[in-house]
Amino acid sequence: MKESTFVKHTTLFLHSVDFVKNSFVFDELDSTNATAKELAKKGAQEGTVVIARTQTHGRGRFDRRWESPEGGVYLSLVLRPQVPLEKTSLLSFLAALAVAKTIATYGVQATIKWPNDVRVNGKKIAGILLESEGGGSTSTYVVVGIGMNLAIDLKQLSAELQTTSTSLLNEVHQAVDYHKFLQTFFRIFEHFYAIYQEQRFSNILAEWKTFTDTLGKQVKIQTIAETVQGTAVDIDESGFLLLRTSEGELKKILSGDCLYFDELHHA
Ligand code: BTN
Numbered sequence: 115m116k117e118s119t120f121v122k123h124t125t126l127f128l129h130s131v132d133f134v135k136n137s138f139v140f141d142e143l144d145s146t147n148a149t150a151k152e153l154a155k156k157g158a159q160e161g162t163v164v165i166a167r168t169q170t171h172g173r174g175r176f177d178r179r180w181e182s183p184e185g186g187v188y189l190s191l192v193l194r195p196q197v198p199l200e201k202t203s204l205l206s207f208l209a210a211l212a213v214a215k216t217i218a219t220y221g222v223q224a225t226i227k228w229p230n231d232v233r234v235n236g237k238k239i240a241g242i243l244l245e246s247e248g249g250g251s252t253s254t255y256v257v258v259g260i261g262m263n264l265a266i267d268l269k270q271l272s273a274e275l276q277t278t279s280t281s282l283l284n285e286v287h288q289a290v291d292y293h294k295f296l297q298t299f300f301r302i303f304e305h306f307y308a309i310y311q312e313q314r315f316s317n318i319l320a321e322w323k324t325f326t327d328t329l330g331k332q333v334k335i336q337t338i339a340e341t342v343q344g345t346a347v348d349i350d351e352s353g354f355l356l357l358r359t360s361e362g363e364l365k366k367i368l369s370g371d372c373l374y375f376d377e378l379h380h381a
Contacts, residue, residue, distance in 0.1 A: 120167045127293045128163060133304040135161030143188075144171040147245055147259035150190035154247075154255035162192040172261060175243055176338075176371070180261045183270035185283070187240075187262035187295065191303075194255055197313055202253050203353045203368065206230040206244045207322045208310055209258050212303040213240045214325045219298055222285045228328040228346065228355050228372050232262075236377065237280035239263050265290050315351055323349070332375035333357070335367055342367070343375075 117125075121139045128137040136159060143149055143166035150164040166188045172180035182188050193205065210230035217224040217232070217239065225233050232240035243259040263271075263281035271279055282290050309317050323329065326349075334343045335357065344359040354366040 118167075123293070124165055127296065128165075131297065131300045133161055133300050133307075134163045135159055137163045137165070140164075140166045142166060142168050142170060145169055145173050145259075146188050146190040147173055147243055147257050150192050150257040150259070151245055151255075154192045154257060158192045158255075160192060160194040164190045164192075173243060173259070174241060174261070180241065180243075181271050181275055182261065183266055185263075185265035185267070185270070185281070187260065187264050187292070189262075189296075190257050190259045192255055192257055193307075194253070195311060196252055197310065199248050199250075199252055200352050201310075201313075201315060202246050202248075202256055203229070203244065204310065204315055204318060205256055205258055206242045207353055208306045208318055209242045209244075209260055209303070210240075211318065211322045211325060212299055212306055213242075213260065213262060215302045216295065216299045217282065220282060220286050220290070222282065224325065225327040226322065226325045227374075228326060228349065229353065229369065231372075234280050234285050238278060239280050239282065239285075262295075264292060264295055319349060319351065319353075328355075328372060328374075334373045334375065334378065335370040336373070337367060337370035346372075 118141050124139045128134045146164040146166050153162055168184050169182035169188050172182035174180040206229055210226045210232050213232045214224040214226055222234055227233055230242040231238055240262040246253045246256040265283045266281040268276050268284055306318055328346045331346050333346045342365055344357040346355055347358050348356045354368050357365045
């Protein structure tokens with residue numbers, strides 16, 4: 115089959131990115147994370163990148179669907195970090211931070227809702243899905259999946275998402291170049307990934323905290339096991355959210371859906 119312009123240009127572009135060691139670009143794929151995981155299991159090296167123009171079965175956190183129309187960024191990175199296993203989830207903080215900083219280069223203020231929803235004006239613009247396999251004290255591989263509403267006309271999304279999502283195109287009201295966005299993103303990601311590999315985790319969390327609007331807020335967290343409410347007081351050095359309940363108990367939460375009380379009441 116003849117290569118599309120998207121595949122040709124994106125492959126060529128990825129060859130110029132230092133961080134990218136191997137790339138697989140598709141016009142349409144079920145899920146870039148699913149393909150990246152298969153490649154990782156077969157031994158794909160760190161810096162392998164899978165990109166699709168659209169996805170038919172894009173996956174979100176908690177097995178949700180990630181709508182993936184044309185114009186979005188659907189990207190998965192294979193990493194093999196040499197850091198303690200309990201620090202793996204910090205990679206999703208790192209990815210959210212890199213996306214938020216990339217968005218900032220367009221003069222748009224992005225915020226991060228714990229753990230890794232990137233939002234603009236309270237609407238979701240990007241999400242991160244981390245999938246990994248442990249091998250003793252470190253991970254054998256980590257796939258960092260990034261879905262970003264870049265040049266998406268919001269009408270391409272379902273009615274439900276149209277009210278809760280935004281895109282960079284919708285925020286800047288001018289054309290946004292796909293490869294330029296990726297170039298900035300990879301530059302920033304590479305910078306923080308070097309810090310991560312040096313195990314300077316507090317530096318990453320300190321930067322992440324400058325973007326989050328979760329800390330200090332009254333939140334409701336739905337985990338797989340329970341729903342808890344309280345004040346989000348801090349994030350610990352492994353990415354756990356520290357929540358102070360109304361009974362004064364301090365709970366440590368690794369993963370969950372975070373809802374803000376002030377937004378719940380206005381909904
Ligand atoms: C979330 O629920 O917020 C995470 C969404 C992650 C979506 C991205 S799109 C690229 C990669 N491939 C997938 O199937 N999912 C991730």
